[in-house]
Amino acid sequence: MIRLSQVKKAFNQGRHNEFWALRGVDLHLELGGVTVFRGPSGSGKTTLLTMVGCLARPSSGRISLGGRDISALPERFLTDIRRSTFGFVFQSFNLLKGITALENVMIPAYPLGGDHGALKRRALALLERLEMADKAQSQAEWLSGGEAQRVAIARALINDPQVVIADEPTANLDSERSAQFLDIVSGLKRDGKTVLMTSHDPLVADAPVVDRVVGLRDGLIDGDG
Numbered sequence: 069m070i071r072l073s074q075v076k077k078a079f080n081q082g083r084h085n086e087f088w089a090l091r092g093v094d095l096h097l098e099l100g101g102v103t104v105f106r107g108p109s110g111s112g113k114t115t116l117l118t119m120v121g122c123l124a125r126p127s128s129g130r131i132s133l134g135g136r137d138i139s140a141l142p143e144r145f146l147t148d149i150r151r152s153t154f155g156f157v158f159q160s161f162n163l164l165k166g167i168t169a170l171e172n173v174m175i176p177a178y179p180l181g182g183d184h185g186a187l188k189r190r191a192l193a194l195l196e197r198l199e200m201a202d203k204a205q206s207q208a209e210w211l212s213g214g215e216a217q218r219v220a221i222a223r224a225l226i227n228d229p230q231v232v233i234a235d236e237p238t239a240n241l242d243s244e245r246s247a248q249f250l251d252i253v254s255g256l257k258r259d260g261k262t263v264l265m266t267s268h269d270p271l272v273a274d275a276p277v278v279d280r281v282v283g284l285r286d287g288l289i290d291g292d293g
């Protein structure tokens with residue numbers, strides 16, 4: 069379970085261009101299920117997910133994960149929690165060019181050590197599940213948008229995270245690919261994963277697989293259902 073208490077985030081704090089992207093968010097996220105964060109551009113959705121996923125720290129307020137306060141932990145502990153708990157799918161997918169799809173999927177597991185052969189088999193199994201096995205040896209830059217996204221999803225899953233965070237996952241996809249993405253999300257939900265997404269896309273927010281839609285406006289929660 070993830071709990072945010074009065075989480076605030078300022079950018080450029082103390083400077084003339086100080087901006088409060090989050091202005092006091094209280095939120096309780098149960099593990100399991102699919103939550104979508106919706107709101108106008110600039111309302112703080114991405115900022116909120118980066119706090120939840122331990123990619124950045126709040127300026128004030130508390131975030132706890134499974135009852136443990138993680139907001140004030142030193143960076144190396146945050147990195148460990150991030151690696152073991154969260155998988156990320158970024159809007160632009162962020163695959164590394166010049167290496168294969170398979171190698172991209174394997175990268176987040178390298179810092180954890182372990183047997184290379186077993187890791188490769190796990191990565192291939194994930195690509196297989198996402199119907200991308202035939203592209204395992206393709207260079208990342210050769211992949212189409214939908215293919216790149218599926219590789220990014222496999223990469224997000226390689227360390228078997230409890231929580232998958234996806235920022236505007238359908239922004240670069242046509243409606244058929246978006247529907248396929250939602251099928252993948254259904255599969256993750258069946259596997260017991262918690263999925264947290266931001267989305268402008270009504271196709272996503274209104275999808276039957278979504279359990280909860282949290283609205284954000286001007287850095288505050290604006291509707292939760």
Ligand SMILES: Nc1ncnc2c1ncn2[C@@H]1O[C@H](COP(=O)(O)OP(=O)(O)OP(=O)(O)O)[C@@H](O)[C@H]1O
Pocket residue numbers: 079080087088089107108109110111112113114115116266
């Ligand atoms: N590193 C930064 N430095 C300064 N301002 C920032 C930074 N990151 C985000 N912001 C500002 O914080 C606000 C919230 O940004 P955020 O990316 O969380 O919005 P969002 O709701 O995800 O928007 P979108 O739907 O357009 O992706 C925006 O006004 C943005 O310009």
